[in-house]
Amino acid sequence: MSRKPRNAAAATGLLLLLVLAACGDTPAPPAVASAESPAAPTAATAPSALTRYVDAQRAWVGCLRKEGHNVPDPDAKGHVDLGAYLATAKIPKTDAGFVAAQRACASLNATVPAELEPRQPVTPQQLEYRRQYAKCMRDNGMPTWPDPGPDGEWPQDGFGGELTPAEQEANMRALQICDPVLEGKPQGEYDPSKVVNG
Template identity: 40%
Template sequence: MKTRARMGFGAASLVLVLALTGCGGGGGADGGEVASVGKGREGGNSSAAPGASSEMAEYVEAKRKWVVCLRENGLDAPDPDAKGNVDFGDARKAKQDPKFSEAQEKCRDLVVMVPDSLERAMQPELSAEEIDRKKRYATCMQENGAPDFPDTDDKGFSEEVAWDSTSAGAKRAQRACGEIVGIPDDGSKAKG
C-alpha cells in the first residue's frame, strides 16, 4: 500500500486537497477566474471559464449550488474559483466553527467529487524523466511479483485497475523496485 500511495506523487496530494475542499477543508485559491454566486441564488453564470469543458462547467456549477446551500444555512462561504475550489482559509479554524459543521451537514447531499477526467486534467504535466521513471517502476513491479500492477501511459498516468498490493509477490516487488521512485528497500521514505 505504501508504494501505491507514494507512486501517485502529486495525484494523491491533489486528491486530498480537492477532497478537503469539497468537504469544507482549506483548498487554496489558485488565482483563477472566480465564479459569481449571489447569496440566496441558485447558480449564476454556467460557464467555469472561457474554453472550459462541459464537464468542468458542470462540476463548477455543482460546487456553486453547494456554496449557495452553505450560505442559506448561515455560513459566509466564498465563491468557487474557475476550477471549483472553495477557499475557506484555515481549515482547522473553520471546522471548529459550529456554523460550519451545521451548514456542512445540511448540504452534504450537494457535495460532489472531482470527476476523474478533471482530476487528471488538473495535474501538472510530468517531465519525460518522471514519466520514464514511472514506466520503469511499473515494468519492474510486473516483472518482480506483481503482474497485475497497472501500466503507465505516455503521459505518466497509471491505468485505473485494481491490483493486489498485499500479496507476497507485490511486497517482494515493492522491495525490489521501490528505489526507482525513491522508496528505500526498508520502506522508509528516501530524502530528496
C-alpha cells in the first residue's frame, strides 16, 4: 500500500487532537456538539441538519464499536462522551488501539454543522498555545506537524497513509510530552507505561 510519509504522522496526531478536544482536555474547538449553546438556525434547516449530524455520529460510534471500543451512543445533539468511555475502560487517551480505531473510523466522524454550533474564535493566547504545541510536536519526533492557521484551526487536507511502527511510537511519545502545552503548561514527561497496546 502506498502512503504519504510526510503527512501520515501529522494525520494521526491531528486525529488524536480531535479526540482530546472531544474529551474536553484541550482548548481546541470541539469535535462533537455540546448541547449548551447551539445557534438559532432557521426552522427549515435545523431539524434536518441535526438529524443528519446525529445519524453520522451514530455511524461513527458503530465503527468504533466494530474496532473493539464500546463508546456510548451520541446524545440528542450528537455529542459522544469519549472521556467517560476512556475513564470507564481505564485506558489512556494515547492507547495505541484506541488511536488506531479513531484513524480507521475518521472518515465517519462528522463535524458539527455550523448552523447548530458555530465555532468560537480562539483567543490570541489559545493561538499562541497551539503554535507552541505544533513546535513541541515537531521537536519531539513529528517533523511534519503543521502550525495552526491564523484562525487557530488545524489544516485538515492533504493527510493520509498509514504510520509505521516507529512513526506510531514517535507519535505517542510526542502526544504525551506536548499535551499539557495546549493548556499553557510546561511540557510533560514521556512514560511508556501509559501507552497500552490494544
